[in-house]
Amino acid sequence: MKRIFFAFLLTILVAAPALAKVSVGQPAPDFTLSDSNGKSRSLAEFKGKIVVLEWNNPDCPFVGKHYGSGNMQKQQADATAAGVVWLTINSSATGKQGDIDGAGANAYIAKVGAKQSAYLLDPTGQVGHLYGARTTPHMFVIDKAGVLRYMGGIDSIKSTDKDDIAKATQYIPQVLAELGAGKPVSVATAEPYGCGVKYGS
Amino acid sequence: MRSVLVLLLSIGPVLAAADDEHVNLSLLSAHTALVPGKTSWLALRLQHEPHWHTYWINPGDSGLPTKLAWQLPPGYSAGDIAWPAPQRIDVGELQNFGYEGDVLLPIPLDVPTDARPETTAHIVAQVKYLVCREECIPGKADLTIDLPVASAAGAASKQVEAARAQLPQPAKWKGEASAHGEKVEVALHGADLPTISDAYVMDRKIVNYAPPQISRNGDAVTLGFAKSDYFTIAPPQIDLVVRAGARAWSVRVPFSSSP
Numbered sequence: 001m002k003r004i005f006f007a008f009l010l011t012i013l014v015a016a017p018a019l020a021k022v023s024v025g026q027p028a029p030d031f032t033l034s035d036s037n038g039k040s041r042s043l044a045e046f047k048g049k050i051v052v053l054e055w056n057n058p059d060c061p062f063v064g065k066h067y068g069s070g071n072m073q074k075q076q077a078d079a080t081a082a083g084v085v086w087l088t089i090n091s092s093a094t095g096k097q098g099d100i101d102g103a104g105a106n107a108y109i110a111k112v113g114a115k116q117s118a119y120l121l122d123p124t125g126q127v128g129h130l131y132g133a134r135t136t137p138h139m140f141v142i143d144k145a146g147v148l149r150y151m152g153g154i155d156s157i158k159s160t161d162k163d164d165i166a167k168a169t170q171y172i173p174q175v176l177a178e179l180g181a182g183k184p185v186s187v188a189t190a191e192p193y194g195c196g197v198k199y200g201s
Numbered sequence: 202m203r204s205v206l207v208l209l210l211s212i213g214p215v216l217a218a219a220d221d222e223h224v225n226l227s228l229l230s231a232h233t234a235l236v237p238g239k240t241s242w243l244a245l246r247l248q249h250e251p252h253w254h255t256y257w258i259n260p261g262d263s264g265l266p267t268k269l270a271w272q273l274p275p276g277y278s279a280g281d282i283a284w285p286a287p288q289r290i291d292v293g294e295l296q297n298f299g300y301e302g303d304v305l306l307p308i309p310l311d312v313p314t315d316a317r318p319e320t321t322a323h324i325v326a327q328v329k330y331l332v333c334r335e336e337c338i339p340g341k342a343d344l345t346i347d348l349p350v351a352s353a354a355g356a357a358s359k360q361v362e363a364a365r366a367q368l369p370q371p372a373k374w375k376g377e378a379s380a381h382g383e384k385v386e387v388a389l390h391g392a393d394l395p396t397i398s399d400a401y402v403m404d405r406k407i408v409n410y411a412p413p414q415i416s417r418n419g420d421a422v423t424l425g426f427a428k429s430d431y432f433t434i435a436p437p438q439i440d441l442v443v444r445a446g447a448r449a450w451s452v453r454v455p456f457s458s459s460p
Contacts, residue, residue, distance in 0.1 A: 021430055061331075061339050097336045132430060134262045134295060152431060158265055160331065160339035191405050191431045195337050196263035196295040 022131050024151060024188045028142040031127045033089070033120040036105035041118055043142070046085045050179060052172060053140040054088045054116070055133045055197060057098030058108045061160045062194035063136050067112045069162040072137070072154075075172055076115035084176060086116040091128030093200030098136070099123065125199040135194035141175045141185075150175045152190035223253040224332045228324070228344040229305065231362065233355035235322055235348050238314035243279070243346070244305040244361045245269065245328060252334045254299040257287035259403050261297035261410040265331040265339075267306065272325040276313030279326075283307045283368050286442050286449035287401055289412070292335055296410035298401055305364035316350045323347050369442045372450035378407075378439050379457045380428055387413075387424040387441060387454060395445035400424050403440040406431045 022028060028051075032042040043051065054072070057063055066072040076086050090105065092098035100108060105119045122128055131140060131151075141150035155168035171187055178185050224247050231242035245267070247255055256264040271279045284306065287298035316322070326344045331337050374391035385408050387400070397415055402408050408426035416423045424441075435456045443450045 023430075059336070061337060159329075160265070161329075189406075189431045189433055191429070193265065194263060195333075196292050196297075196335075198335065199293045201293050 022140070022148055022151065024148050024185075026148055027146050028140070028148045029130050031130060033122055033127055034102070036102040036109065036119040036121065038102055039118075041087070041120060043087075043146075047146055048144055049083065049085045050144055050176065051085045051087060051142040052079055052176075053131065053142070054086065055128065055136050055138040056088045056090050056119075057092050057136040057195060057198060058090075058100065058112075059098045060136045060195035065160050065162055066137060066154060066165070067114070069165050070113075071162075071165050071170070073113050073115050075170065078173065079176055080115060080117055082176065082180065085118075088114065088116040088119045089122050089127060089133070090119070091122040091125045091133060092198040093125060094123050096198035096200065097195075098198055123200075125197070128197050128199065133197050135192040136197060137194055138192040138197070139172055141172065141179070143179055149179060149185050150188055151192075153192045153194075156190065158193035222332070222338060222340060223250045223334070224248065224255060224330070224340070226328055226330075226342050226344060228326055228346045229358055229361055230346060230348055231307075231354075231358055231365070233349070234351035234353065235310070235312045235316065236352065236354050237312055237316040237318070237350060239312055239354070241310045241312055241348075241354065242307050242361060242365060243310050243324070243326075244307045244358075244364055245282070245326065245344070246303070246305050246360075247300060247330075248303045249301050249332070252301075253332050254288075254290050254297075254301045254334075255330050255332050257298040257300070257401070258282070258284050259298055259401070259405055260331075261290075261299075262295040263292075264297050264299065264333060264337070267328065267330040269308065270327040270329075272327070273310075274316075274322050274324075276315060277322065277324075278311045280309040280311070283309070283365070284442075285364065285367060286369050286444050289399070292333075298410070305361060307361065307365050307368065312350070318350050318352055320350050321347050322350060367447075367449075369449040369451040372443070372452045374452055376452060376454035377457050378454050380432070380435060383428050385426045385428045385432075387426070387439075389422045389424070389443075389452065389454070390420055392420050394420065394422050395443075395448065395450075397422055397424070397443050397445055399444045401442045401444075402426065403442065404436060405429075406433065407436070407439055408432075 157164040157168035229244045290297045376389040378387045414425035
């Protein structure tokens, strides 16, 4: 009976690959993934801290824009210095663009000088689907109470040009500053832009 | 210091060479000459390698629209791209709008009344585009065309004429959009409504990009879209392109405020 139920559950999971929905103002769903060092990490372990989620694919040119310019690393360094937890998540499926293992992730972190708290591997796309992650980058901010406060694009100018970064509103530092000051978040959603997340088919 | 620079360069986006990376770009003119005081048409031709695509003004879940910046002689001005109806291009579960194969993006060019016949207008278009199969490559190209100014426009390009004839035609249907819970509905009314096969919303942050549910009742059609996960406030109006087979229409409808 248990086995039948499990098979039924699997059927539901396989049959419903559509991107799930999280909403600003609602609790951010918990998840557990392995980080680049093989350690199991869950969102729950960071309760009481502000958490940023960043969807990543090292080979995506939009990701390259924000790492090639140093914009992402600076945002990571500033956030983590202020006590924010920054989790970079890679949902590229096995064999798809951006698919890396833990050692590959650590080599990438070293190469670009990334400053996230942890780099999490999601090759099944389970957490990407849970959050409805569409693009790389795609950003989420969760407050100390575990409530989603921001979801969307990294900034306001949709392009692959590094020259646009200085002209754009960088949403994550803005959200973090507002949350830190106890103010309402002025821009709580922005449509994400970038490469499509390379989910398995 | 130098190693830092090399490192930064090595992780930056790879720029495609002008014409040899998955899409061939060229600039065409609707006529062999430009006429002072008239609107002429140019077209950006995109010839995609099989399986590669570029994007519509609203690229959908991912991607970027093709963008143009112009260097024109004094007094000339180029308008916005007149976007052909897009194709749906789905990669995995992401829904995109764009173009495959050989496509022309027409652009109106206003020629000043004081343009002097028997001179040549040197026109440069800087194109920025994103070309994707599953992976994406951003590209830039400077395209140039030199066109004589004359009292008559001269021979017409059949290709550009055909592309313009296929553009979505402005429709006179009445309609309105409204948000209900998780849906955005667009109601259209008109005795001449075609059998609509698909519809695309040009504006962002309004609807999710899966095909709408289409229901017809006499002279009325309702297009039922899933509301965007990023919908915040209803805009005053939205622009749609509606397709019936190979034909397409553009229509602007007011957005009624939520009940």
